[in-house]
Amino acid sequence: MAKVRWGILGAARVNERMLPAIANAGNGELIAIGSRRPEAAKECLAKFAPQLEDKVQCFNGLDSVINHERIDAIYLPMANEEHLAPALKCIRAKKHLLIEKPMAIKSLDVELLINEARLHNVKIMEGFMYAFHPQFDRIKNIIHSNILGEIHYAHSMFSFPIQPARFYRINRSISQGGGALWDIGPYAIHTLRQCFKENPLRVFAQSELNEHGADISTTGMIDFGGSKRATFDISFNCTRRSEFEVFGPQGRAKCPTVWQPDDQTAKIVYATEKSGLSEEIVPKANHFDLEVKHFNEVISMNLEPKLSNSDALWNAKTLEALQKSIETKSWVNL
Numbered sequence: 001m002a003k004v005r006w007g008i009l010g011a012a013r014v015n016e017r018m019l020p021a022i023a024n025a026g027n028g029e030l031i032a033i034g035s036r037r038p039e040a041a042k043e044c045l046a047k048f049a050p051q052l053e054d055k056v057q058c059f060n061g062l063d064s065v066i067n068h069e070r071i072d073a074i075y076l077p078m079a080n081e082e083h084l085a086p087a088l089k090c091i092r093a094k095k096h097l098l099i100e101k102p103m104a105i106k107s108l109d110v111e112l113l114i115n116e117a118r119l120h121n122v123k124i125m126e127g128f129m130y131a132f133h134p135q136f137d138r139i140k141n142i143i144h145s146n147i148l149g150e151i152h153y154a155h156s157m158f159s160f161p162i163q164p165a166r167f168y169r170i171n172r173s174i175s176q177g178g179g180a181l182w183d184i185g186p187y188a189i190h191t192l193r194q195c196f197k198e199n200p201l202r203v204f205a206q207s208e209l210n211e212h213g214a215d216i217s218t219t220g221m222i223d224f225g226g227s228k229r230a231t232f233d234i235s236f237n238c239t240r241r242s243e244f245e246v247f248g249p250q251g252r253a254k255c256p257t258v259w260q261p262d263d264q265t266a267k268i269v270y271a272t273e274k275s276g277l278s279e280e281i282v283p284k285a286n287h288f289d290l291e292v293k294h295f296n297e298v299i300s301m302n303l304e305p306k307l308s309n310s311d312a313l314w315n316a317k318t319l320e321a322l323q324k325s326i327e328t329k330s331w332v333n334l
Helices: 016-025 038-049 084-092 107-120 134-144 164-170 185-193 287-301 309-328
Strands: 004-009 028-035 057-060 073-076 096-100 122-126 153-158 202-209 215-225 228-235 240-248 251-255 264-273 275-284
Touching: 004 016, 016 038, 016 084, 016 202, 016 287, 028 038, 028 287, 038 057, 038 309, 057 122, 057 164, 084 096, 084 107, 084 122, 096 287, 107 122, 107 309, 122 287, 134 251, 134 264, 134 275, 153 185, 185 215, 185 228, 185 240, 185 309, 215 309
Parallel strands: 004 028, 004 073, 028 057, 073 096, 096 122, 153 228
Antiparallel strands: 153 240, 202 215, 215 228, 240 251, 251 264, 264 275
């Protein structure tokens, strides 16, 4: 089976993990990196994969990567609000596309990308690396095995204390893609949505905004209908957290660390009315490596991605509604 040949658009911070994952995947290889900042692509390669400096092309610009005749797939980790235009160029150049979350900050833009990908017969997937760690499959199995009963409530918390080097995340308003909602909010919403079979019906959120109109912290509620609901807290002024917990009439389950370091085993905690408290240890794994390997297989074997286009669309719809709720200080229907 031929290796999938990759390009990367942008020298974003996440390349610290994704560039080696792409470069070292046994079923793929890195061909080129492009950045709009002069020499940034070279600096990124030298920093995160210096052994490839004489093998990977570096461009001052994006189009040379998008139109590169040897590239099959592109990873797009640019700023949240910048995804649409280069993503469309990639798709129309018949490049498969792994787009870092969020796929786009407007649901209509996500629909456009999905339709264009279908038209041009390419695969696209929203990047949530955590979903490829084996702990994710295990906790989903627990949730949907009915040992907890039907899930009625879930809560997620994602935060880290933001440092000056990352102030670029909060230098523009929520409507422009800035703040916690569009940065770590996708994790909170995506984990909660995995706990329910239903899609959200309505949402409510309130935020602490800075002088740019970016949310430093947001708390919200999602109504899935009937007695099913979820709440979340996301913040740039609290200690590091990445967890979610679910509750049913017969028990509860918790994933204590969604952003699981690859040098540590993961732990899942659950309790039932019959059996009491249990802990399971999940072996070490690198979810970035597994995400890239999966998408390579999707391309090579013409498979459907683990994270579907419908999933990406509902993420966008929910986040978009939460943004509107913050702005209007009211419940918003989806």
